[in-house]
Amino acid sequence: MSRVALLSLLALLALCVPAQAHFGMVVPDRNIVTKDGPKAFNLDIRFWHPMENQGMDMAKPKLEVTGKGKPEDVSASLKPAAIDGKQAWMANYAVKAPGVYMFTVTPQPYFEPSEDKFILHLTKTVVSALGGEDGWDKPLGQKLEIVPMVKPFALYAGNVFTGKVLHKGKPLANAEVEVEFFNADGARKAPGEAYVTQVVKTDGAGVFSYAAPWAGWWGFAALTDDDARLKKDGKDKKVELGGVIWVYFHPVAGK
Structure with missing residues:
Protein backbone atom coordinates (compact mmCIF):
# COMPACT_ATOMS: atom_id res chain seq x y z
CA MET A 1 0.00 0.00 0.00
CA SER A 2 1.35 3.41 -0.95
CA ARG A 3 2.07 5.98 1.74
CA VAL A 4 -0.71 8.25 0.42
CA ALA A 5 -3.24 5.42 0.47
CA LEU A 6 -2.20 4.43 3.98
CA LEU A 7 -2.60 7.97 5.28
CA SER A 8 -6.03 8.21 3.62
CA LEU A 9 -7.10 4.93 5.26
CA LEU A 10 -5.93 6.09 8.69
CA ALA A 11 -7.82 9.37 8.29
CA LEU A 12 -10.97 7.48 7.32
CA LEU A 13 -10.66 5.16 10.31
CA ALA A 14 -10.22 8.17 12.60
CA LEU A 15 -13.49 9.60 11.31
CA CYS A 16 -15.23 6.28 11.98
CA VAL A 17 -14.20 6.15 15.64
CA PRO A 18 -17.07 7.47 17.81
CA ALA A 19 -16.17 10.61 19.71
CA GLN A 20 -16.01 10.09 23.45
CA ALA A 21 -18.12 12.41 25.55
CA HIS A 22 -16.20 14.86 27.69
CA PHE A 23 -17.54 15.74 31.14
CA GLY A 24 -16.41 18.29 33.64
CA MET A 25 -16.69 16.64 37.05
CA VAL A 26 -17.11 17.80 40.63
CA VAL A 27 -18.08 14.84 42.80
CA PRO A 28 -18.17 15.02 46.61
CA ASP A 29 -17.63 11.92 48.69
CA ARG A 30 -20.95 12.77 50.39
CA ASN A 31 -23.86 14.84 49.09
CA ILE A 32 -25.62 14.94 52.47
CA VAL A 33 -23.78 16.12 55.58
CA THR A 34 -25.63 15.02 58.71
CA LYS A 35 -25.67 16.66 62.13
CA ASP A 36 -24.13 13.64 63.84
CA GLY A 37 -21.44 12.94 61.20
CA PRO A 38 -18.22 14.63 60.02
CA LYS A 39 -18.70 18.18 58.81
CA ALA A 40 -15.88 18.08 56.23
CA PHE A 41 -15.91 16.24 52.92
CA ASN A 42 -13.74 15.90 49.83
CA LEU A 43 -14.45 17.02 46.28
CA ASP A 44 -13.10 15.08 43.29
CA ILE A 45 -12.59 17.43 40.31
CA ARG A 46 -11.67 16.12 36.88
CA PHE A 47 -12.14 16.41 33.11
CA TRP A 48 -13.13 12.87 32.20
CA HIS A 49 -14.90 10.22 30.15
CA PRO A 50 -16.90 8.94 33.13
CA MET A 51 -18.32 5.66 31.85
CA GLU A 52 -15.03 4.52 30.34
CA ASN A 53 -13.16 5.98 33.32
CA GLN A 54 -10.55 7.62 31.11
CA GLY A 55 -9.39 11.19 31.48
CA MET A 56 -7.62 14.22 30.12
CA ASP A 57 -5.27 16.57 31.92
CA MET A 58 -7.11 19.41 33.62
CA ALA A 59 -5.42 22.75 34.21
CA LYS A 60 -6.17 24.37 37.55
CA PRO A 61 -9.83 25.51 37.52
CA LYS A 62 -11.78 27.98 39.61
CA LEU A 63 -13.79 26.48 42.45
CA GLU A 64 -16.66 28.39 44.06
CA VAL A 65 -19.30 27.54 46.64
CA THR A 66 -22.65 29.25 47.01
CA GLY A 67 -24.54 28.85 50.27
CA PRO A 98 -27.18 24.33 57.88
CA GLY A 99 -28.02 24.96 54.26
CA VAL A 100 -27.78 23.89 50.64
CA TYR A 101 -24.30 24.35 49.18
CA MET A 102 -23.72 24.51 45.44
CA PHE A 103 -20.18 23.86 44.24
CA THR A 104 -19.22 25.15 40.81
CA VAL A 105 -16.10 24.51 38.76
CA THR A 106 -15.07 26.86 35.96
CA PRO A 107 -12.19 25.30 34.01
CA GLN A 108 -9.69 26.76 31.64
CA PRO A 109 -10.85 26.07 28.06
CA TYR A 110 -9.68 22.71 26.72
CA PHE A 111 -8.79 22.40 23.03
CA GLU A 112 -9.90 19.13 21.44
CA PRO A 113 -7.88 18.57 18.23
CA SER A 114 -10.16 15.81 16.90
CA GLU A 115 -13.10 18.23 16.93
CA ASP A 116 -11.08 21.36 16.14
CA LYS A 117 -12.76 23.31 18.91
CA PHE A 118 -12.47 24.35 22.53
CA ILE A 119 -14.56 22.72 25.24
CA LEU A 120 -15.68 24.70 28.28
CA HIS A 121 -17.84 22.87 30.81
CA LEU A 122 -19.37 24.86 33.67
CA THR A 123 -19.90 22.14 36.25
CA LYS A 124 -21.77 21.99 39.54
CA THR A 125 -23.12 19.72 42.24
CA VAL A 126 -25.42 20.24 45.21
CA VAL A 127 -24.79 19.27 48.84
CA SER A 128 -27.34 19.38 51.66
CA ALA A 129 -25.80 20.15 55.05
CA LEU A 130 -27.09 19.75 58.60
CA GLY A 131 -30.72 19.45 57.57
CA GLY A 132 -30.79 22.41 55.18
CA GLU A 133 -32.96 21.78 52.13
CA ASP A 134 -33.95 25.20 50.78
CA GLY A 135 -32.67 26.76 47.58
CA TRP A 136 -31.61 23.70 45.58
CA ASP A 137 -33.73 24.91 42.63
CA LYS A 138 -32.21 28.39 42.37
CA PRO A 139 -30.21 29.27 39.22
CA LEU A 140 -26.67 30.46 39.83
CA GLY A 141 -26.52 32.69 36.77
CA GLN A 142 -23.99 30.63 34.83
CA LYS A 143 -23.94 31.22 31.09
CA LEU A 144 -25.22 27.68 30.61
CA GLU A 145 -26.55 25.63 33.49
CA ILE A 146 -28.91 22.86 34.46
CA VAL A 147 -31.34 23.84 37.21
CA PRO A 148 -32.73 20.77 39.02
CA MET A 149 -36.50 20.44 39.16
CA VAL A 150 -36.43 17.58 41.66
CA LYS A 151 -34.49 17.57 44.92
CA PRO A 152 -31.04 16.56 43.65
CA PHE A 153 -29.63 15.13 46.88
CA ALA A 154 -32.40 12.66 47.80
CA LEU A 155 -32.86 10.42 44.78
CA TYR A 156 -33.08 6.63 44.68
CA ALA A 157 -31.77 4.50 41.84
CA GLY A 158 -34.61 4.29 39.32
CA ASN A 159 -35.97 7.74 40.19
CA VAL A 160 -36.39 10.26 37.40
CA PHE A 161 -34.14 13.32 37.42
CA THR A 162 -35.68 16.37 35.76
CA GLY A 163 -33.76 19.52 34.96
CA LYS A 164 -34.23 22.77 33.11
CA VAL A 165 -31.45 24.03 30.84
CA LEU A 166 -30.89 27.78 30.95
CA HIS A 167 -28.70 29.63 28.46
CA LYS A 168 -28.04 33.21 29.50
CA GLY A 169 -30.93 32.84 31.93
CA LYS A 170 -33.45 31.69 29.32
CA PRO A 171 -34.72 28.14 28.63
CA LEU A 172 -32.77 26.37 25.90
CA ALA A 173 -35.16 24.39 23.72
CA ASN A 174 -34.25 21.30 21.68
CA ALA A 175 -30.79 21.04 23.22
CA GLU A 176 -28.88 17.79 23.59
CA VAL A 177 -28.13 16.61 27.10
CA GLU A 178 -25.49 13.90 27.40
CA VAL A 179 -25.79 11.52 30.33
CA GLU A 180 -23.08 9.25 31.73
CA PHE A 181 -22.50 7.14 34.80
CA PHE A 182 -19.26 7.63 36.74
CA ASN A 183 -17.90 4.11 36.42
CA ALA A 184 -15.17 4.67 39.00
CA ASP A 185 -14.41 1.00 39.69
CA GLY A 186 -15.02 -0.20 36.14
CA ALA A 187 -17.68 -2.66 37.29
CA ARG A 188 -20.24 -1.57 34.69
CA LYS A 189 -19.79 -2.67 31.08
CA ALA A 190 -21.71 -1.05 28.26
CA PRO A 191 -23.20 -3.60 25.84
CA GLY A 192 -22.13 -1.42 22.93
CA GLU A 193 -20.64 1.96 22.03
CA ALA A 194 -24.07 3.56 21.71
CA TYR A 195 -24.80 2.82 25.37
CA VAL A 196 -21.76 4.63 26.79
CA THR A 197 -23.28 8.09 26.48
CA GLN A 198 -27.05 8.35 26.82
CA VAL A 199 -28.63 11.36 25.09
CA VAL A 200 -31.90 13.14 25.79
CA LYS A 201 -33.21 16.43 24.43
CA THR A 202 -34.93 19.35 26.06
CA ASP A 203 -38.48 20.30 25.18
CA GLY A 204 -39.70 23.76 24.22
CA ALA A 205 -39.35 24.93 27.82
CA GLY A 206 -35.78 23.66 28.13
CA VAL A 207 -36.84 20.72 30.33
CA PHE A 208 -35.56 17.14 30.15
CA SER A 209 -35.94 13.97 32.24
CA TYR A 210 -33.88 10.82 32.73
CA ALA A 211 -34.36 7.74 34.91
CA ALA A 212 -31.06 6.41 36.30
CA PRO A 213 -31.10 2.59 36.05
CA TRP A 214 -28.71 1.99 38.94
CA ALA A 215 -27.16 3.69 41.95
CA GLY A 216 -24.15 5.99 41.89
CA TRP A 217 -23.07 9.33 40.48
CA TRP A 218 -24.56 10.41 37.16
CA GLY A 219 -23.49 13.39 35.11
CA PHE A 220 -25.81 15.48 32.92
CA ALA A 221 -24.18 17.78 30.35
CA ALA A 222 -26.29 20.21 28.34
CA LEU A 223 -24.41 21.34 25.23
CA THR A 224 -24.57 24.29 22.89
CA ASP A 225 -22.20 26.29 20.73
CA ASP A 226 -20.98 29.41 22.46
CA ASP A 227 -21.34 32.74 20.69
CA ALA A 228 -17.74 33.54 21.64
CA ARG A 229 -14.62 32.34 19.83
CA LEU A 230 -11.16 31.57 21.18
CA LYS A 231 -7.82 31.80 19.41
CA LYS A 232 -5.70 28.75 18.59
CA ASP A 233 -2.51 29.30 16.61
CA GLY A 234 -3.82 32.68 15.55
CA LYS A 235 -7.14 31.34 14.25
CA ASP A 236 -10.64 31.68 15.70
CA LYS A 237 -12.01 28.37 16.95
CA LYS A 238 -15.52 27.38 18.01
CA VAL A 239 -16.29 26.79 21.66
CA GLU A 240 -18.56 24.02 22.91
CA LEU A 241 -20.25 25.30 26.03
CA GLY A 242 -21.45 22.72 28.51
CA GLY A 243 -23.68 23.14 31.53
CA VAL A 244 -23.05 20.11 33.74
CA ILE A 245 -24.59 18.86 36.96
CA TRP A 246 -23.62 15.76 38.96
CA VAL A 247 -26.34 13.95 40.87
CA TYR A 248 -26.15 10.94 43.20
CA PHE A 249 -28.76 8.16 43.09
CA HIS A 250 -28.90 6.15 46.32
CA PRO A 251 -29.17 2.35 46.31
CA VAL A 252 -32.62 0.98 47.01
CA ALA A 253 -32.74 -1.10 50.20
CA GLY A 254 -33.13 -4.81 49.55
CA LYS A 255 -31.93 -4.63 45.95
Whole structure:
Protein backbone atom coordinates (compact mmCIF):
# COMPACT_ATOMS: atom_id res chain seq x y z
CA MET A 1 0.00 0.00 0.00
CA SER A 2 1.35 3.41 -0.95
CA ARG A 3 2.07 5.98 1.74
CA VAL A 4 -0.71 8.25 0.42
CA ALA A 5 -3.24 5.42 0.47
CA LEU A 6 -2.20 4.43 3.98
CA LEU A 7 -2.60 7.97 5.28
CA SER A 8 -6.03 8.21 3.62
CA LEU A 9 -7.10 4.93 5.26
CA LEU A 10 -5.93 6.09 8.69
CA ALA A 11 -7.82 9.37 8.29
CA LEU A 12 -10.97 7.48 7.32
CA LEU A 13 -10.66 5.16 10.31
CA ALA A 14 -10.22 8.17 12.60
CA LEU A 15 -13.49 9.60 11.31
CA CYS A 16 -15.23 6.28 11.98
CA VAL A 17 -14.20 6.15 15.64
CA PRO A 18 -17.07 7.47 17.81
CA ALA A 19 -16.17 10.61 19.71
CA GLN A 20 -16.01 10.09 23.45
CA ALA A 21 -18.12 12.41 25.55
CA HIS A 22 -16.20 14.86 27.69
CA PHE A 23 -17.54 15.74 31.14
CA GLY A 24 -16.41 18.29 33.64
CA MET A 25 -16.69 16.64 37.05
CA VAL A 26 -17.11 17.80 40.63
CA VAL A 27 -18.08 14.84 42.80
CA PRO A 28 -18.17 15.02 46.61
CA ASP A 29 -17.63 11.92 48.69
CA ARG A 30 -20.95 12.77 50.39
CA ASN A 31 -23.86 14.84 49.09
CA ILE A 32 -25.62 14.94 52.47
CA VAL A 33 -23.78 16.12 55.58
CA THR A 34 -25.63 15.02 58.71
CA LYS A 35 -25.67 16.66 62.13
CA ASP A 36 -24.13 13.64 63.84
CA GLY A 37 -21.44 12.94 61.20
CA PRO A 38 -18.22 14.63 60.02
CA LYS A 39 -18.70 18.18 58.81
CA ALA A 40 -15.88 18.08 56.23
CA PHE A 41 -15.91 16.24 52.92
CA ASN A 42 -13.74 15.90 49.83
CA LEU A 43 -14.45 17.02 46.28
CA ASP A 44 -13.10 15.08 43.29
CA ILE A 45 -12.59 17.43 40.31
CA ARG A 46 -11.67 16.12 36.88
CA PHE A 47 -12.14 16.41 33.11
CA TRP A 48 -13.13 12.87 32.20
CA HIS A 49 -14.90 10.22 30.15
CA PRO A 50 -16.90 8.94 33.13
CA MET A 51 -18.32 5.66 31.85
CA GLU A 52 -15.03 4.52 30.34
CA ASN A 53 -13.16 5.98 33.32
CA GLN A 54 -10.55 7.62 31.11
CA GLY A 55 -9.39 11.19 31.48
CA MET A 56 -7.62 14.22 30.12
CA ASP A 57 -5.27 16.57 31.92
CA MET A 58 -7.11 19.41 33.62
CA ALA A 59 -5.42 22.75 34.21
CA LYS A 60 -6.17 24.37 37.55
CA PRO A 61 -9.83 25.51 37.52
CA LYS A 62 -11.78 27.98 39.61
CA LEU A 63 -13.79 26.48 42.45
CA GLU A 64 -16.66 28.39 44.06
CA VAL A 65 -19.30 27.54 46.64
CA THR A 66 -22.65 29.25 47.01
CA GLY A 67 -24.54 28.85 50.27
CA LYS A 68 -26.59 31.63 51.80
CA GLY A 69 -25.30 34.60 49.89
CA LYS A 70 -22.83 35.38 47.12
CA PRO A 71 -20.47 32.80 45.61
CA GLU A 72 -17.26 32.32 47.58
CA ASP A 73 -14.05 31.60 45.71
CA VAL A 74 -12.42 28.61 47.43
CA SER A 75 -9.87 27.86 44.72
CA ALA A 76 -7.10 28.14 47.29
CA SER A 77 -8.29 24.81 48.71
CA LEU A 78 -7.52 22.97 45.46
CA LYS A 79 -4.77 20.37 45.62
CA PRO A 80 -3.30 18.66 42.55
CA ALA A 81 -3.99 14.97 42.15
CA ALA A 82 -2.66 12.48 39.59
CA ILE A 83 -5.33 9.95 38.54
CA ASP A 84 -4.23 7.29 36.03
CA GLY A 85 -1.42 9.60 35.00
CA LYS A 86 -3.75 12.54 34.31
CA GLN A 87 -3.84 15.88 36.09
CA ALA A 88 -6.90 16.24 38.32
CA TRP A 89 -7.76 18.16 41.50
CA MET A 90 -9.06 17.58 45.00
CA ALA A 91 -10.49 19.93 47.59
CA ASN A 92 -11.72 19.64 51.15
CA TYR A 93 -14.61 21.71 52.46
CA ALA A 94 -16.13 21.92 55.95
CA VAL A 95 -19.66 23.24 56.47
CA LYS A 96 -20.33 25.48 59.45
CA ALA A 97 -24.07 26.08 59.17
CA PRO A 98 -27.18 24.33 57.88
CA GLY A 99 -28.02 24.96 54.26
CA VAL A 100 -27.78 23.89 50.64
CA TYR A 101 -24.30 24.35 49.18
CA MET A 102 -23.72 24.51 45.44
CA PHE A 103 -20.18 23.86 44.24
CA THR A 104 -19.22 25.15 40.81
CA VAL A 105 -16.10 24.51 38.76
CA THR A 106 -15.07 26.86 35.96
CA PRO A 107 -12.19 25.30 34.01
CA GLN A 108 -9.69 26.76 31.64
CA PRO A 109 -10.85 26.07 28.06
CA TYR A 110 -9.68 22.71 26.72
CA PHE A 111 -8.79 22.40 23.03
CA GLU A 112 -9.90 19.13 21.44
CA PRO A 113 -7.88 18.57 18.23
CA SER A 114 -10.16 15.81 16.90
CA GLU A 115 -13.10 18.23 16.93
CA ASP A 116 -11.08 21.36 16.14
CA LYS A 117 -12.76 23.31 18.91
CA PHE A 118 -12.47 24.35 22.53
CA ILE A 119 -14.56 22.72 25.24
CA LEU A 120 -15.68 24.70 28.28
CA HIS A 121 -17.84 22.87 30.81
CA LEU A 122 -19.37 24.86 33.67
CA THR A 123 -19.90 22.14 36.25
CA LYS A 124 -21.77 21.99 39.54
CA THR A 125 -23.12 19.72 42.24
CA VAL A 126 -25.42 20.24 45.21
CA VAL A 127 -24.79 19.27 48.84
CA SER A 128 -27.34 19.38 51.66
CA ALA A 129 -25.80 20.15 55.05
CA LEU A 130 -27.09 19.75 58.60
CA GLY A 131 -30.72 19.45 57.57
CA GLY A 132 -30.79 22.41 55.18
CA GLU A 133 -32.96 21.78 52.13
CA ASP A 134 -33.95 25.20 50.78
CA GLY A 135 -32.67 26.76 47.58
CA TRP A 136 -31.61 23.70 45.58
CA ASP A 137 -33.73 24.91 42.63
CA LYS A 138 -32.21 28.39 42.37
CA PRO A 139 -30.21 29.27 39.22
CA LEU A 140 -26.67 30.46 39.83
CA GLY A 141 -26.52 32.69 36.77
CA GLN A 142 -23.99 30.63 34.83
CA LYS A 143 -23.94 31.22 31.09
CA LEU A 144 -25.22 27.68 30.61
CA GLU A 145 -26.55 25.63 33.49
CA ILE A 146 -28.91 22.86 34.46
CA VAL A 147 -31.34 23.84 37.21
CA PRO A 148 -32.73 20.77 39.02
CA MET A 149 -36.50 20.44 39.16
CA VAL A 150 -36.43 17.58 41.66
CA LYS A 151 -34.49 17.57 44.92
CA PRO A 152 -31.04 16.56 43.65
CA PHE A 153 -29.63 15.13 46.88
CA ALA A 154 -32.40 12.66 47.80
CA LEU A 155 -32.86 10.42 44.78
CA TYR A 156 -33.08 6.63 44.68
CA ALA A 157 -31.77 4.50 41.84
CA GLY A 158 -34.61 4.29 39.32
CA ASN A 159 -35.97 7.74 40.19
CA VAL A 160 -36.39 10.26 37.40
CA PHE A 161 -34.14 13.32 37.42
CA THR A 162 -35.68 16.37 35.76
CA GLY A 163 -33.76 19.52 34.96
CA LYS A 164 -34.23 22.77 33.11
CA VAL A 165 -31.45 24.03 30.84
CA LEU A 166 -30.89 27.78 30.95
CA HIS A 167 -28.70 29.63 28.46
CA LYS A 168 -28.04 33.21 29.50
CA GLY A 169 -30.93 32.84 31.93
CA LYS A 170 -33.45 31.69 29.32
CA PRO A 171 -34.72 28.14 28.63
CA LEU A 172 -32.77 26.37 25.90
CA ALA A 173 -35.16 24.39 23.72
CA ASN A 174 -34.25 21.30 21.68
CA ALA A 175 -30.79 21.04 23.22
CA GLU A 176 -28.88 17.79 23.59
CA VAL A 177 -28.13 16.61 27.10
CA GLU A 178 -25.49 13.90 27.40
CA VAL A 179 -25.79 11.52 30.33
CA GLU A 180 -23.08 9.25 31.73
CA PHE A 181 -22.50 7.14 34.80
CA PHE A 182 -19.26 7.63 36.74
CA ASN A 183 -17.90 4.11 36.42
CA ALA A 184 -15.17 4.67 39.00
CA ASP A 185 -14.41 1.00 39.69
CA GLY A 186 -15.02 -0.20 36.14
CA ALA A 187 -17.68 -2.66 37.29
CA ARG A 188 -20.24 -1.57 34.69
CA LYS A 189 -19.79 -2.67 31.08
CA ALA A 190 -21.71 -1.05 28.26
CA PRO A 191 -23.20 -3.60 25.84
CA GLY A 192 -22.13 -1.42 22.93
CA GLU A 193 -20.64 1.96 22.03
CA ALA A 194 -24.07 3.56 21.71
CA TYR A 195 -24.80 2.82 25.37
CA VAL A 196 -21.76 4.63 26.79
CA THR A 197 -23.28 8.09 26.48
CA GLN A 198 -27.05 8.35 26.82
CA VAL A 199 -28.63 11.36 25.09
CA VAL A 200 -31.90 13.14 25.79
CA LYS A 201 -33.21 16.43 24.43
CA THR A 202 -34.93 19.35 26.06
CA ASP A 203 -38.48 20.30 25.18
CA GLY A 204 -39.70 23.76 24.22
CA ALA A 205 -39.35 24.93 27.82
CA GLY A 206 -35.78 23.66 28.13
CA VAL A 207 -36.84 20.72 30.33
CA PHE A 208 -35.56 17.14 30.15
CA SER A 209 -35.94 13.97 32.24
CA TYR A 210 -33.88 10.82 32.73
CA ALA A 211 -34.36 7.74 34.91
CA ALA A 212 -31.06 6.41 36.30
CA PRO A 213 -31.10 2.59 36.05
CA TRP A 214 -28.71 1.99 38.94
CA ALA A 215 -27.16 3.69 41.95
CA GLY A 216 -24.15 5.99 41.89
CA TRP A 217 -23.07 9.33 40.48
CA TRP A 218 -24.56 10.41 37.16
CA GLY A 219 -23.49 13.39 35.11
CA PHE A 220 -25.81 15.48 32.92
CA ALA A 221 -24.18 17.78 30.35
CA ALA A 222 -26.29 20.21 28.34
CA LEU A 223 -24.41 21.34 25.23
CA THR A 224 -24.57 24.29 22.89
CA ASP A 225 -22.20 26.29 20.73
CA ASP A 226 -20.98 29.41 22.46
CA ASP A 227 -21.34 32.74 20.69
CA ALA A 228 -17.74 33.54 21.64
CA ARG A 229 -14.62 32.34 19.83
CA LEU A 230 -11.16 31.57 21.18
CA LYS A 231 -7.82 31.80 19.41
CA LYS A 232 -5.70 28.75 18.59
CA ASP A 233 -2.51 29.30 16.61
CA GLY A 234 -3.82 32.68 15.55
CA LYS A 235 -7.14 31.34 14.25
CA ASP A 236 -10.64 31.68 15.70
CA LYS A 237 -12.01 28.37 16.95
CA LYS A 238 -15.52 27.38 18.01
CA VAL A 239 -16.29 26.79 21.66
CA GLU A 240 -18.56 24.02 22.91
CA LEU A 241 -20.25 25.30 26.03
CA GLY A 242 -21.45 22.72 28.51
CA GLY A 243 -23.68 23.14 31.53
CA VAL A 244 -23.05 20.11 33.74
CA ILE A 245 -24.59 18.86 36.96
CA TRP A 246 -23.62 15.76 38.96
CA VAL A 247 -26.34 13.95 40.87
CA TYR A 248 -26.15 10.94 43.20
CA PHE A 249 -28.76 8.16 43.09
CA HIS A 250 -28.90 6.15 46.32
CA PRO A 251 -29.17 2.35 46.31
CA VAL A 252 -32.62 0.98 47.01
CA ALA A 253 -32.74 -1.10 50.20
CA GLY A 254 -33.13 -4.81 49.55
CA LYS A 255 -31.93 -4.63 45.95
